[in-house]
Amino acid sequence: MPDAMAAETPAGPSGRRRTEVAVGILLRADGAMLLSTRPPGKPYAGYWEFPGGKLEAGETVAQALRRELIEELGVTIGPVSVCKVTEHDYPHALVRLHWCKVLAWTGTFEMREGQTMAWQQLPLTVGPVLPGAYPVLQWLAGERGQRVVADAAPK
Numbered sequence: 675m676p677d678a679m680a681a682e683t684p685a686g687p688s689g690r691r692r693t694e695v696a697v698g699i700l701l702r703a704d705g706a707m708l709l710s711t712r713p714p715g716k717p718y719a720g721y722w723e724f725p726g727g728k729l730e731a732g733e734t735v736a737q738a739l740r741r742e743l744i745e746e747l748g749v750t751i752g753p754v755s756v757c758k759v760t761e762h763d764y765p766h767a768l769v770r771l772h773w774c775k776v777l778a779w780t781g782t783f784e785m786r787e788g789q790t791m792a793w794q795q796l797p798l799t800v801g802p803v804l805p806g807a808y809p810v811l812q813w814l815a816g817e818r819g820q821r822v823v824a825d826a827a828p829k
């Protein structure tokens with residue numbers, strides 16, 4: 675993977691350019707992960723997602739994630755590396771998501787974009803989740819022998 679990427683890269687199978695996105699899986703010592711709601715005014719506002727955002731031209735994933743988490747949450751993360759890459763084709767954008775586990779940060783969480791945050795164990799107790807975040811939740815659930823959402827109660 676290149677050290678720095680353009681914010682958009684050549685077209686994917688659907689003929690659209692890909693938007694590169696850095697996403698953080700912030701994990702607490704007890705295994706809880708941080709989810710937050712998408713701010714008002716953005717596509718899928720109110721859906722739950724992992725914190726992160728689009729790369730700016732010339733930024734690495736780690737640099738973009740560091741900047742986004744300061745902007746959105748007011749916390750500063752240490753060095754991170756990408757643990758998984760996924761793609762999702764939305765009506766509004768074809769996105770390539772670079773996922774990083776984040777185990778250490780400094781600062782106090784502030785919801786700087788009017789979002790709501792929740793530390794979540796699996797199965798999740800919040801929803802709905804952004805479709806592009808679902809494959810990673812399934813991957814994390816597989817690591818833990820858990821389900822992303824609880825089984826429906828029998829009728």
Ligand SMILES: Nc1nc2c([nH]c(=O)n2[C@@H]2O[C@H](COP(=O)(O)OP(=O)(O)OP(=O)(O)O)[C@@H](O)[C@H]2O)c(=O)[nH]1
Nearest residue numbers: 695697723724725726727728762767769804805806807
């Ligand atoms: N942050 C985040 N984005 C995700 C996740 N899953 C997922 O599909 N995405 C997609 O990745 C893209 C991220 O864009 P964004 O709008 O949050 O990024 P940003 O903060 O840089 O936006 P802006 O500066 O244009 O307002 C969106 O298309 C969003 O739907 C996720 O778990 N977290």
